Amino acid sequence: MVHIYVIDNGGQWTHREWRTLRDLEVETRIVPNTTPLKELQKENIHGLVLSGGAPRIGLDGTLGNCAEYLDKAEVPILGICAGHQFMARHFGGKVQPSELPEFGQVELTLCVDNDPFFAKVPKKSIVWESHNDEVTTLPKDFTKLGKSENCKIQAMRHKKKQLYGLQFHPEVEHTQFGEQIFKNFIQLCEK
Amino acid sequence: MFDSEKFIEKTISTLQKDIKGKALIAFSGGVDSTVCATLVNKAIGEQLIAVHVDTGYMRKNESEQVKQMMEDLGLNYRYITASKEYYQALKGVEDPEKKRKIIGEKFIRIFEEVARKENIDYLVQGTIAPDWIESGGDLRDTIKSHHNVGGLPKDMKLILIEPLRDLYKDEVRKVARALQIPVSERQPFPGPGLAIRIIGEATPERTRLVREACFIVEKEIEQASKKGLMELPWQYFAVLIPIKTVGVHGDKRAYGNTIAVRAVQSVDAMTCHYSTIPHEVLDAISTKITNTLGENVNRIVYDITNKPPGTVEWE
Numbered sequence: 001m002v003h004i005y006v007i008d009n010g011g012q013w014t015h016r017e018w019r020t021l022r023d024l025e026v027e028t029r030i031v032p033n034t035t036p037l038k039e040l041q042k043e044n045i046h047g048l049v050l051s052g053g054a055p056r057i058g059l060d061g062t063l064g065n066c067a068e069y070l071d072k073a074e075v076p077i078l079g080i081c082a083g084h085q086f087m088a089r090h091f092g093g094k095v096q097p098s099e100l101p102e103f104g105q106v107e108l109t110l111c112v113d114n115d116p117f118f119a120k121v122p123k124k125s126i127v128w129e130s131h132n133d134e135v136t137t138l139p140k141d142f143t144k145l146g147k148s149e150n151c152k153i154q155a156m157r158h159k160k161k162q163l164y165g166l167q168f169h170p171e172v173e174h175t176q177f178g179e180q181i182f183k184n185f186i187q188l189c190e191k
Numbered sequence: 192m193f194d195s196e197k198f199i200e201k202t203i204s205t206l207q208k209d210i211k212g213k214a215l216i217a218f219s220g221g222v223d224s225t226v227c228a229t230l231v232n233k234a235i236g237e238q239l240i241a242v243h244v245d246t247g248y249m250r251k252n253e254s255e256q257v258k259q260m261m262e263d264l265g266l267n268y269r270y271i272t273a274s275k276e277y278y279q280a281l282k283g284v285e286d287p288e289k290k291r292k293i294i295g296e297k298f299i300r301i302f303e304e305v306a307r308k309e310n311i312d313y314l315v316q317g318t319i320a321p322d323w324i325e326s327g328g329d330l331r332d333t334i335k336s337h338h339n340v341g342g343l344p345k346d347m348k349l350i351l352i353e354p355l356r357d358l359y360k361d362e363v364r365k366v367a368r369a370l371q372i373p374v375s376e377r378q379p380f381p382g383p384g385l386a387i388r389i390i391g392e393a394t395p396e397r398t399r400l401v402r403e404a405c406f407i408v409e410k411e412i413e414q415a416s417k418k419g420l421m422e423l424p425w426q427y428f429a430v431l432i433p434i435k436t437v438g439v440h441g442d443k444r445a446y447g448n449t450i451a452v453r454a455v456q457s458v459d460a461m462t463c464h465y466s467t468i469p470h471e472v473l474d475a476i477s478t479k480i481t482n483t484l485g486e487n488v489n490r491i492v493y494d495i496t497n498k499p500p501g502t503v504e505w506e
Contacts, residue, residue, distance in 0.1 A: 010330025015320050016461055019359070023192055033330075054332040103500035105464070128462055130499040172462040 002190050003027045004047040005040060009063055009082055011052030012130070016171040017080065020182050021049070033064025037072055047076045047189030050083025052169070058085030058095055058133045066090075076162035076188045081131055084165030088156065091139035100150040102129035108154055108168060110146045117157060117164055118145065119184050121177040127154070127168035128175050134167055162188055193362045195369040199230065202354045206234035209352060214313035215306055217298060217339070218243045218268070219382060220257030223317030223355060225374050226367050228266060230354055231315050239315070241266040242305055244298060247274025248384030248398060251406045260374070269305055273297070277386075278395050285391045287506035288336055294383040295342015299349075306349055314349035319358050321460045325502075334502065338382040359459035378426050379460070379503075387506040389431045397431055400487055404429035404450045407479045412454065415472040424466040427454035429480070430494070430505045438489030447489040450480055455503055463498040 004026050006017045021028040063086045070090050079087040085095045108127040135153040146155030156165045170178035218224045218241040231239050245254035261268040280293050316339045326341035327333030336342050367375030386393040388401050408429045416423040430451040438445035454466035477491040
């Protein structure tokens with residue numbers, strides 16, 4: 001069974017991420033973001049989800065041990081909302097308060113055709129948002145995967161490593177292809 | 192996928208190990224507390240005492256129905272009327288967080304008294320995932336203090352048992368169906384009751400207004416859904432906004448309160464889309480509320496906010 005743990009950065013939907021993974025038959029647990037990487041590695045993890053977080057933590061600060069996970073975990077990592085923003089900052093991108101924050105329903109447009117992370121997700125789909133800040137400059141080693149009308153970087157991935165970031169929330173019921181995105185991530189973790 | 196049969200089996204055996212003696216369950220009559228009571232009843236039988244408190248903020252005839260249900264379920268129960276105390280405690284209180292905390296604490300004080308008299312050590316609550324998530328703590332921001340989590344007094348000595356902590360409403364309903372519980376499909380109703388459907392001070396008179404408005408909204412929407420005019424929403428109710436606007440009643444100036452109609456679609460309460468209510472149903476609701484509540488209410492508005500950015504209840 002594939003093991004994917006959810007790193008809790010204090011998001012409202014951390015537990016929903018856990019539930020989605022569990023519903024997809026993944027062995028999963030919610031762990032605090034202060035958990036040492038060594039402890040996670042002892043449990044043979046195949047992937048990590050960095051959850052969203054309390055207001056504004058994407059803008060600055062260290063977000064527990066998330067930096068260490070990104071540098072040394074060597075498993076696929078999915079950063080969501082604040083997790084995504086932290087990933088961008090960590091690799092040299094820029095995060096700023098959104099000119100137009102997005103809450104609730106938004107249309108996502110994919111910018112690439114064949115990324116396995118978005119397999120079976122149509123070019124345009126409905127996603128749900130809840131953010132005050134966003135990634136405004138992509139880190140050098142990353143590719144943009146998706147955008148919306150008011151947020152240029154809705155999805156990104158590292159060019160060489162299996163690191164993915166999403167500004168929107170694939171774990172909530174109202175995101176149309178959210179479960180498919182999790183299925184794709186699980187497949188990447190299984191490889 | 193969530194397996195309700197496995198959950199029931201595992202929970203009953205854990206409860207048998209965890210509860211040594213008598214336990215009290217906070218019983219509102221909703222799906223969470225009813226599922227909880229049924230599971231604990233299966234685990235420890237007569238050792239469980241269900242306590243229902245009529246806070247004065249229940250819906251029309253609700254507490255009477257809950258009493259009947261406790262009878263029907265064969266629960267060992269206590270029925271407590273405390274509306275005067277609640278109205279007194281909330282006198283002059285306008286802040287929604289204060290309301291929630293006062294109500295939460297009052298529940299516990301009542302339970303503690305029953306516990307003292309009857310030698311009970313355990314308090315069972317039907318807390319589900321959104322309750323503790325939204326109540327916040329440590330890293331997580333407090334969206335609202337759910338009375339059963341953020342409203343618990345720090346000095347409470349009862350040992351807390353919360354078998355449904357990791358479940359969302361749709362999963363609780365699955366368990367309820369497996370246990371053949373009659374209220375498995377009942378719409379959610381918050382613990383603080385109508386007190387948080389009144390913006391500002393929750394006086395007895397305002398409670399009367401919002402109770403009547405909620406009754407009309409529920410009745411009209413249920414009838415419309417039976418007739419196939421609309422899908423039954425996940426939750427549907429009225430909110431009293433004590434802001435006065437001008438109207439005209441029979442050639443006379445009116446100056447009354449506002450009622451908002453709220454209905455949402457959801458699966459787990461963590462995200463919600465406002466429900467589309469057909470205009471003919473909105474019409475019926477609007478006319479019935481203003482005619483029934485006369486000079487007190489002369490304006491009806493329809494809430495079209497999703498969650499996020501809104502929450503389901505207004506407070």
